[in-house]
Amino acid sequence: MIQFDFKKDCCGCGACIASCPVNAISWTNTDEGFHVPTVNEDICINCGKCDRNCPVLSDKEKALSASEIDVWMAANKNKEELSQSASGGVFYGIANNILQNSGVVAGVVWNESMQAVYSVSNQQSELEKMRGSKYVQALPQNCINEVLEYLKQGKKVLFSGTPCQIAGLIKCVGHPENLITCGIICEGVASPLVWKVYKECLENKFGSQLINAEMRSKCDGWSGGSSRYTFANEKQYIQKRCFSLDPYIAGFIEGLFNRPCCKECKFKGVSENCDFLIGDFWGFTKEQKAKNENRGMSTVISCTPKGKALWNELFEDFLCEQVSYELVCKSNNIEHSGHWAKNREEFLEKIEKQSSREFEKIVWTCSGKMLKKKLMKILQNIGILDIMQCFSKEL
Ligand SMILES: Cc1cc2nc3c(=O)[nH]c(=O)nc-3n(C[C@H](O)[C@H](O)[C@H](O)COP(=O)(O)OP(=O)(O)OC[C@H]3O[C@@H](n4cnc5c(N)ncnc54)[C@H](O)[C@@H]3O)c2cc1C
Ligand code: SF4
Ligand code: SF4
Ligand code: SF4
Incomplete structure (x- = not known):
């Protein structure tokens, strides 16, 4: 039965809840307002699945080196798509490709109470709602099991979210060929x-x-x-x-x-968990900024062969240039935790x-x-x- 200092170390990914065979785990809130799991010991059958699937209790994924990844600065050529996105509209470009291939997309939306929640959908209207950064921690709801169900049906699924949420997902579903993961470079999530x-x-x-x-x-x-x-x-x-x-x-x-676990984030760096890592791109020159008309630019890291193959299909839809990993690390906290x-x-x-x-x-x-x-x-x-x-x- 899973047990550690949830308030300090848990990232709230919900992998334990998704894997419990008897529904013995539910969410409670800390006094700082973050969701953490709580185990009903009367129901628990001590199977240990929650421990095995917790990304915080597991070994850190092997980091990929700069020579194994491709790093780009990119901005969506479609000005309308670009204007609705937080930076370069890369998420929308990838997600549209998945929907056009009868796939499913998972990302974060505002619900009717204006809480940030993960949503899994094959609808264009829901994809529109996933655009834009919600600077607050999103509740995973039942997203892991919903994604698992679609994967079993053979659907292509794009899952976008924080690297810790993706680590929890991967612990539960593994690395099936039809899953594409898009990590958001983040310095933390707010209460x-x-x-x-x-x-x-x-x-x-x-x-x-x-x-x-x-x-x-x-x-x-x-x-x-x-x-x-x-x-x-x-x-x-x-x-x-x-x-x-x-x-x-x-x-x-x-x-x-920010959430306490973000202070010393265990999910920093680049690993095979994310086929893509995306974030803002701040290393632009004056000329690049002028060409972009200050409409927003993204850093795109294609980390795995799957990510590289999909980017090869898509990159003509973007104004993009290959850049060095060192350049993006100068202005993005990819390797290190953010402000505290x-x-x-x-x-x-x-x-x-x-x-x-x-x-x-x-x-x-x-x-x-x-x-x-x-x-x-x-x-x-x-x-x-x-x-x-x-x-x-x-x-
Ligand atoms: C909490 C948070 C912190 C961030 N911190 C940084 C940073 O320090 N440095 C940096 O370079 N970039 C950061 N970003 C990423 C950046 O703001 C853009 O989201 C990213 O560049 C993608 O831009 P886009 O135009 O391609 O996507 P958009 O079209 O804007 O799509 C937004 C994507 O972010 C996802 N998303 C939105 N809110 C959340 C959330 N609360 N939790 C998980 N996923 C979410 C959506 O599902 C979607 O996939 C952060 C984003 C978030 C949400
Ligand atoms: S040990 Fe098994 S039954 Fe008990 S809470 Fe964890 S997953 Fe559920
Ligand atoms: S699996 Fe995720 S939500 Fe559950 S205890 Fe571990 S970090 Fe927290
Ligand atoms: S910094 Fe981002 S990836 Fe790391 S624990 Fe916080 S939310 Fe998760």
Whole structure:
């Protein structure tokens, strides 16, 4: 029966739940708002499957070296597809190919309560919802067993998600030929409880239910970063320079409320678990940025023969160039864990106790960014930020 410090080390992939033959495991939430498994000892038959399939308890996958992988910078040539995606629209390009071949796609969507959840579907309309980064940990729901079922039927399945979620999936389903995995390069996932508090804060402010959150909207170009929140009463809240000025996104980037296991992530690096690893591409030159019209670029790593073969079929749909692994490692945390705020515990304690109206103040105080945020606001109001943006890759 699976047993370790869930609060600290569990990544919430649900491989244990998916593999339990007697449904003895269910989710509970930690006081920080992350889902962790709990075992009903009255039902457990001690078969040990949960231990064997837990990616945290298993040995780390062998890392692939730079000479074994192909690394690209890429942007979807279809401007409409590119504009709806978080960076270069690579996920959408791969996923469309799978759907066109009667396959199935798994990725993260907002559900009707605006919680991030993994969804498995063969519908184009569901694929549209998977686009865009949801900076909060997604609940796996029953995605592992749904994928297993489709694989058994011989369907092609594309599974996209965090590398830890993919590691859990692979422990349960292995490496069948009809499965393609697309890992999202990530520095961590945020607490669903903190997202809920922020959502309520926005709903109070705008007097209506939140119905969509675009945390990497391109409404003001890509590299500066904007967030756009849409409400049922048709109001919209757009925050330009969201990495610095949207309290939820700035707090996430600072590592104020990420899952504890992300602090020393066991799933960093490149392994055969992911046929593709995709993320933002920041190593562009001025000329490349101009050619791209600041619409977004992705890093694409094709890691396995399966990933390389599929990319060979697809790469003509992208403006792309092969680049070195060293170049992408300079600006992406592929090998190392991301930021971890020293005031994380203080932040989470305050958020639990105080009303959602205080959200913004608590973020800026605990991240030590109050002054920077005030200065940025002043610069934005007098238009200086827009001028600086022309000379900078990322502000
Ligand atoms: C939580 C999170 C952290 C990230 N951190 C980094 C980073 O540090 N460095 C970096 O280079 N890139 C990071 N990214 C990836 C980046 O934002 C883009 O998602 C990626 O470049 C793909 O862009 P795209 O245009 O091809 O895909 P899009 O069309 O935008 O598709 C988004 C893809 O991300 C998946 N996704 C969305 N939200 C989640 C979620 N909460 N959990 C799991 N999967 C999700 C969707 O299923 C879909 O496959 C992060 C993404 C997320 C979700
Ligand atoms: S040991 Fe077997 S029965 Fe018990 S919780 Fe784990 S998978 Fe379920
Ligand atoms: S299998 Fe996944 S959810 Fe279950 S204990 Fe291990 S890491 Fe946590
Ligand atoms: S940083 Fe590591 S543990 Fe955290 S979500 Fe990403 S892959 Fe999973």
